[in-house]
Amino acid sequence: MHVPDGFINAPLSAVTGVAAAGAIAVSLRGARRELDERTAPLAGLVAAFIFAVQMLNFPVAAGTSGHLLGGALAAILVGPFTGVLCVSVVLLMQGILFADGGLTALGVNITDMAIVTTVVGYAVFRGLVKVLPRRRRSITFASFVAALLSVPAAACAFTLIYAIGGTTDIAIGKVATAMIGVHVLIGIGEAVITALTVGAVVAVRPDLVYGARGLEQKLKLRVDGALVDVPAVPASSAPVAARTSRRALWITGLVTSLVLAGFVSFYASANPDGLEKVAHDKGIDSRTEKHTSSDSPLAGYGVKDVSDARLSGGLAGVIGVGVTVVAGSAVFWAVRRRRTADVSPTSTSAV
Template sequence: MHVPDGFINAPVSVAAGVVAAGAVAVSLRGARRELGGTSHAEGHGGERTAPLAGLVAAFIFAVQMLNFPVAAGTSGHLLGGALAAILVGPYTGVLCISVVLLMQGILFADGGLTALGVNITVMGVVTVVVAYALFRGLVTVLPRKRRSVTVASFAAALISVPAAACVFTAIYAIGGTTDVAVGKVLTAMVGVHVLIGVGEAVITMLTVGAVVAVRPDLVYGARGLAAPLKLRVGGELVDAPAARPVPAAARSPRVVWATGLVTALVLAGFVSFYASASPDGLEKVAADKGIDKNVEEHAAKDSPLADYGVKDIADARISGGLAGVIGVGVTVVAGTGIFWSVRRRHTTDAAPTHVPESV
């Protein structure tokens, strides 16, 4: 659903940019708590969340390269807002998607630069807010089990995609550069993005479920959901003895981080070659309804990595795979650097001030 330049007029694009900038600013403040370990989530530390956040951004970048068919001549790809929010928190999730969109726009000419505010608002803010609100509501009423986290993640991701399609249509209704009936655009956008939402839900559920299965403590949305184990002794329920300490090597998130990074590299560097070549939902609707008549050439069209290929490498498999690997690498480095910086800022702000003892 990457909106190119020319779909939305300049005033509305600027307004969306202001909204996106405000959302990012608010998210930076909120992410300090999520990454620093002083959020409402029982105080789990940022030493776990910060490295995972950079990986989540890189993983979303990789999976977004894997377009999957949803209808005749139409494909879809992960938006990632629900996945990011559930894994690392809603504020950090907005930042994850923003990093991905920025890398895609600057390096790969994917998503217009003047439309960056629109894309962050639609793909980042809306998906995260809708998905996380629904997710929290569901895990509150569902049984306090790990399975409830995966079920809630499926539903949240499913709804977040058509919600983003509705918001794009609203933005188009205000600032669209073509004269196409808004009702037609809304019907087409919601229809195809409900199907894409199913794919988004499956990917989100499987990914969240995989992490919850091995390290539930790393999943932001799963924190505090495990009810204490009870044993019946003499007809009364008592707390079970504390579990034996887990060896440090098993507790380290490095294994999960390394596994996730390798998976992202394989997806972007190899599996992406087999992705659907059909236009995604927005591209298909734009072509069918004529809202792409005023589309503009991307400012980064001459980038060495434009269109997810390395310039001057003729072999499509090698070119696309190498571009994907570079993209994952750049995103994980940029994302991790940003999130560590945010966490360090929180640590500095939270550090107690030394008061000299009185003589």
């Protein structure tokens, strides 16, 4: 659902750019509360994984494909504020390096794909978790429904943005019907990917999943006939095995992302995604502008001057995963460091 330059007029693109910048600023502050020594390393990996899976377009209807948006997935794994930052990092890398999603439309894309999907997805997820039994299966089920609803929500958001600032004179009812219809189908694929991913992580390390915190019941001991909570073990004294499994999970996730982007992506559907299909059928793309990064060595998810399509796409995918995990990890390391500085003894003594 990457919106190219030219779909939305300049004034509204500027407004969404300011809104996106404000949301990112708020998310940077909110992420300080979400990121700790367990989730900070995972956040950069989540961004890289979303980048990789977004390269895997899957068929949803005749001549149409879809791909992961990732907002619900990121919010559930690392928290809603951090989730907004994860998807924003992906969109920034895609726009600058791969000419995917317009640069003047970056505010539109962040608003639609990062903010709307994360907010809607996480709100639905939290609502379901509160009423479902406290079990791991409930986390997986809530993830499925949250992701399923987040995609048509993004389609509705695009339709609203287009109704206000679209550059072509198309009946908005036709746009809404086409966008929401195809993205309900894409939402099913999003839901399956999200549920499988969250379920896999919850199965091995539920403590690393932000949305699963508090899932396990507290251990209790009977003391003098009364049940009392067992004190929590400080993170600094966590078993070596737990730290090792965290590292193993990170390495497994990175290798999986590299394989998906570097090899599996070659077999992805070549059909246009939902927005591209609707834009072509309804004439929305008649005002599309040339991408500023169209001459990038990685434009179109291929390496310039590499003639073999499989090798070119695979190298581009591997480079994309590498750049995204480095950029994302740098952002989240800085946020985590700022949080540490905010709660340092020096800062507390000065209050």
